[in-house]
Amino acid sequence: MKLYLKVWRQEDREAKGDLVSYEVDGISEHMSFLEMLDLLNERLIGKGERVIEFDHDCREGICGACGMMINGRAHGPLTGTTTCQLHMRSFKDGETVYIEPFRAAAFPVLRDLKIDRSAFDHIIQSGGYISASTGQAPESNSIPIAHEVTEAAFDAAACIGCGACVATCKNSSAALFTSAKISHLVLLPQGKLESADRVINMVAQMDAEGFGHCSNTEACEVECPQQISVLHIGRMNYEYSKALVFRK
Amino acid sequence: MIDAKIPSGNLADKWSNYKDSSKLINPANRKKLDIIVVGTGLAGSSCAATLAEQGYNVKSFCFQDSARRAHSVAAQGGVNAAKNYKNDGDSVYRMFYDTIKGGDFRSREANVYRLAECSLALIDQAVAQGVPFAREYGGYLNNRSFGGVQVSRTFYARGQTGQQLMIGAYQALMRQVSAGKVKTYTRHEMLDLVLVEGKARGIIARNLETGAIERHAAHAVVLATGGYGKVYYLSTLAMGCNSSAIWRAHKKGAFMSGVSWIQFHPTCLPQIGETQSKLTLMSESLRNDGRIWVPKKAGDDRVPNDIPEEERDYYLERRYPTFGNLSPRDISSRAAKERIDAGCGVGPMKNAVCLDFSKAIKEQGRDKIEEKYGNLFRMYDKINGVDAYKEPMLISPAAHFTMGGLWVNYDLMTTIPGLFALGEANFSDHGANRLGANSLLQSCVDGYFIAPYTIPNYLSGELKTEKITTEHVAFAIAENNVRAELNQFLNRKGHLSADYFHKTLGKLLYDKCGLSRTKESLEAAIIEIKALKKSFDTDLNITGDEQINAELEKAGRVSDFLELGELMCHDALQRDESCGAHFREEYQTSDGEAVRNDQDFCFVSAWEWKGKGTAPELHKEPLVFETVQLTVRSYK
Numbered sequence: 001m002k003l004y005l006k007v008w009r010q011e012d013r014e015a016k017g018d019l020v021s022y023e024v025d026g027i028s029e030h031m032s033f034l035e036m037l038d039l040l041n042e043r044l045i046g047k048g049e050r051v052i053e054f055d056h057d058c059r060e061g062i063c064g065a066c067g068m069m070i071n072g073r074a075h076g077p078l079t080g081t082t083t084c085q086l087h088m089r090s091f092k093d094g095e096t097v098y099i100e101p102f103r104a105a106a107f108p109v110l111r112d113l114k115i116d117r118s119a120f121d122h123i124i125q126s127g128g129y130i131s132a133s134t135g136q137a138p139e140s141n142s143i144p145i146a147h148e149v150t151e152a153a154f155d156a157a158a159c160i161g162c163g164a165c166v167a168t169c170k171n172s173s174a175a176l177f178t179s180a181k182i183s184h185l186v187l188l189p190q191g192k193l194e195s196a197d198r199v200i201n202m203v204a205q206m207d208a209e210g211f212g213h214c215s216n217t218e219a220c221e222v223e224c225p226q227q228i229s230v231l232h233i234g235r236m237n238y239e240y241s242k243a244l245v246f247r248k
Numbered sequence: 249m250i251d252a253k254i255p256s257g258n259l260a261d262k263w264s265n266y267k268d269s270s271k272l273i274n275p276a277n278r279k280k281l282d283i284i285v286v287g288t289g290l291a292g293s294s295c296a297a298t299l300a301e302q303g304y305n306v307k308s309f310c311f312q313d314s315a316r317r318a319h320s321v322a323a324q325g326g327v328n329a330a331k332n333y334k335n336d337g338d339s340v341y342r343m344f345y346d347t348i349k350g351g352d353f354r355s356r357e358a359n360v361y362r363l364a365e366c367s368l369a370l371i372d373q374a375v376a377q378g379v380p381f382a383r384e385y386g387g388y389l390n391n392r393s394f395g396g397v398q399v400s401r402t403f404y405a406r407g408q409t410g411q412q413l414m415i416g417a418y419q420a421l422m423r424q425v426s427a428g429k430v431k432t433y434t435r436h437e438m439l440d441l442v443l444v445e446g447k448a449r450g451i452i453a454r455n456l457e458t459g460a461i462e463r464h465a466a467h468a469v470v471l472a473t474g475g476y477g478k479v480y481y482l483s484t485l486a487m488g489c490n491s492s493a494i495w496r497a498h499k500k501g502a503f504m505s506g507v508s509w510i511q512f513h514p515t516c517l518p519q520i521g522e523t524q525s526k527l528t529l530m531s532e533s534l535r536n537d538g539r540i541w542v543p544k545k546a547g548d549d550r551v552p553n554d555i556p557e558e559e560r561d562y563y564l565e566r567r568y569p570t571f572g573n574l575s576p577r578d579i580s581s582r583a584a585k586e587r588i589d590a591g592c593g594v595g596p597m598k599n600a601v602c603l604d605f606s607k608a609i610k611e612q613g614r615d616k617i618e619e620k621y622g623n624l625f626r627m628y629d630k631i632n633g634v635d636a637y638k639e640p641m642l643i644s645p646a647a648h649f650t651m652g653g654l655w656v657n658y659d660l661m662t663t664i665p666g667l668f669a670l671g672e673a674n675f676s677d678h679g680a681n682r683l684g685a686n687s688l689l690q691s692c693v694d695g696y697f698i699a700p701y702t703i704p705n706y707l708s709g710e711l712k713t714e715k716i717t718t719e720h721v722a723f724a725i726a727e728n729n730v731r732a733e734l735n736q737f738l739n740r741k742g743h744l745s746a747d748y749f750h751k752t753l754g755k756l757l758y759d760k761c762g763l764s765r766t767k768e769s770l771e772a773a774i775i776e777i778k779a780l781k782k783s784f785d786t787d788l789n790i791t792g793d794e795q796i797n798a799e800l801e802k803a804g805r806v807s808d809f810l811e812l813g814e815l816m817c818h819d820a821l822q823r824d825e826s827c828g829a830h831f832r833e834e835y836q837t838s839d840g841e842a843v844r845n846d847q848d849f850c851f852v853s854a855w856e857w858k859g860k861g862t863a864p865e866l867h868k869e870p871l872v873f874e875t876v877q878l879t880v881r882s883y884k
Contacts, residue, residue: 012795028521032631035523038747041798045745050792051799055313057486059526061627062411063317078630085630110457111796114313118434121314125426129419130378134298134696137369137376141333144387154380154405157412161316188378 001093064160074164102167126205165220171212179236196243271708278303288315291671292472293417294695300429323410324531326402329367351679352828377416396576448667459794463718475650475672481754505675506652508820514580518644527646537608546591581645602640659702680828742787746802
């Protein structure tokens with residue numbers, strides 16, 4: 001099949017970017033979206049041009065490195081799917097496809113489709129952990145945890161940190177990302193002790209990084225490749241209020 | 249002769265003896281010591297975090313945009329530990345024996361025993377960090393079984409165990425960043441190791457965003473940079489996985505071991521086209537409930553569901569009735585290749601076998617299967633557009649894990665003093681074949697529990713060393729070499745891309761130094777790789793500049809893979825036996841089982857780099873078995 005691509009090209013953080021048109025033919029429906037970009041890049045090299053830069057690594061949907069806006073949707077048209085697992089059978093011959101980076105004030109564009117997501121690392125640094133140094137752990141079965149509780153914590157912990165939630169939010173809010181970590185840790189008995197400080201610090205860091213507020217449109221859940229639930233945002237708000245009330 | 253420095257005493261006491269007699273550093277002195285850790289997977293993150301908790305100053309490097317993305321994140325199935333929670337006869341000794349046997353008696357007893365011993369504490373540590381391992385309804389931890397063993401000792405978090413352990417280690421690392429004890433350098437790639445007076449004293453790294461070449465000094469350097477299975481191009485690895493850190497250390501004097509011991513994972517998605525970039529792994533845990541078969545008749549063109557039960561060949565159950573579908577990976581992969589080569593393969597390219605869940609679904613119900621493997625079935629559907637609840641998955645062996653790597657002694661120190669190698673980057677614990685769910689274990693145990701004892705033991709001798717500065721001439725020389733190489737790549741305006749060379753090398757290695765090898769194929773491969781390298785030196789085309797440039801990154805990695813690929817062939821060629829993943833067709837029984845030669849090859853190969861264009865030199869570390877009897881590894 002043949003596609004008409006409009007790809008965001010931008011030299012560096014400061015440069016002004018632009019959409020550039022490419023025609024790509026000889027695409028097989030079995031290719032992944034990133035393999036289609038590989039094909040285009042291979043042809044650009046043949047012409048002596050700089051390749052389109054994009055983040056990617058595991059290509060199996062778990063590392064969270066890849067992510068782009070495809071026709072205005074984070075990770076493209078499918079639900080619960082990262083860009084690397086999107087295949088060309090989801091597109092029609094002759095279609096025009098717009099490819100842009102994830103955009104948010106807290107995610108500056110580095111070059112083309114590559115962005116800086118270190119703001120997410122900063123949020124985790126502000127409290128997204130259980131303080132258990134190596135050597136301190138008790139025998140693992142001494143902390144029984146109900147099956148359902150573990151499964152619920154897992155659902156939150158499955159976040160891959162790709163940033164699709166931020167990119168799709170009209171406020172560029174990181175509420176889904178942050179709340180998923182808060183839920184993961186507060187649901188587990190090991191994580192409860194630090195929950196008040198954790199939620200207050202992480203929410204403050206989220207604001208400091210320049211992410212917007214959540215206004216409950218729930219768009220983030222729609223685009224999340226791991227289908228993380230917006231109910232975690234509810235839990236975050238609950239934990240936050242509780243922390244404010246009970247914190248001395 | 250190289251010395252592995254195995255502690256004295258009974259097998260079960262060696263690690264305790266080591267810890268009791270290793271040298272300590274008092275807390276006030278720890279903050280005077282700097283350590284560089286390259287790689288942020290399970291081994292790197294856990295080591296960096298633990299050393300920082302102890303009070304050392306750590307610099308952590310990764311090429312990804314965040315430490316959390318290292319490829320440990322993609323491990324699916326689980327992590328082994330001899331907790332014996334299932335009360336099914338497990339013990340540290342049993343786990344040790346399974347691992348030694350699984351490795352076809354080509355690993356060190358002392359290392360493997362320590363791995364099994366430390367497995368207990370790892371599960372405790374991970375649970376304390378909040379890793380949501382699967383639980384039974386009573387609230388206690390659940391286990392499943394994995395290939396090559398007859399007990400259930402695998403802890404798991406659905407099909408995302410690696411991700412969950414990785415998040416635990418990443419969070420521990422981030423905690424130390426916020427405590428000011430770790431500084432992270434993301435989007436940085438190590439391009440050379442710096443030696444001062446024979447000791448590892450720092451690295452040269454490239455900032456992949458700005459292109460800046462940076463010097464970093466430390467009292468010790470840790471490489472936890474993963475395996476080199478991406479040398480085959482098509483593999484289960486991430487696109488960025490590479491050998492450059494360990495290979496450049498090798499060229500500075502660190503020996504490489506067991507280089508040709510590469511595991512082909514039996515349950516991966518097959519290749520279906522030339523533009524494919526990846527052979528996605530489907531967790532081995534699927535073999536707990538899935539049955540593997542091919543049509544009995546060669547060239548059977550019917551779709552799998554149309555082939556009646558009596559015309560299916562469950563070849564693993566047939567050949568290995570004791571272990572059946574849970575036979576170890578090397579054996580399962582070779583058995584698949586044998587059937588595919590015999591013309592019984594399925595799928596459009598006839599290069600796959602069926603992994604069938606119909607019996608398990610009938611017996612346990614779809615819900616139970618969905619709870620255990622839901623994400624894997626979804627992944628299969630996403631990639632192939634096929635519902636594996638209704639028809640068998642098509643799977644095929646793919647390059648997956650490198651048992652080989654930098655030679656290390658019992659301290660996990662390479663032949664370069666002060667240079668340590670952890671996790672898949674070293675060769676140490678898996679012998680010639682790794683058992684499933686031992687990889688997450690080894691990387692974590694190396695990083696949380698071993699290196700934090702052995703590195704201080706080394707550093708205790710460095711307290712009087714003056715502060716290492718990057719002004720030393722050794723840094724200037726290394727930096728100049730790195731700059732010269734990058735300029736060469738950028739100025740080489742040939743007509744072929746780095747991917748072209750990578751794919752060509754990969755295909756060549758799959759055919760000639762893959763699941764099976766022969767003297768002829770290996771000799772031919774060495775000649776072909778040399779020719780390919782020559783072409784690479786003139787025909788490579790790198791576009792773009794020195795700032796963010798995926799092609800420039802690939803050029804260095806492919807250049808190193810070309811040299812490493814040649815060493816793989818030398819390693820496979822010198823070993824006139826079949827052991828574990830190393831199957832030399834000349835050495836097999838009449839029914840196709842591997843024939844090991846303990847008389848002549850009961851040693852670890854340790855290769856020394858002798859310079860460009862010169863043959864590498866082989867050193868041998870004899871393997872001494874004091875506890876186990878070497879037996880023919882049978883899973884029949």
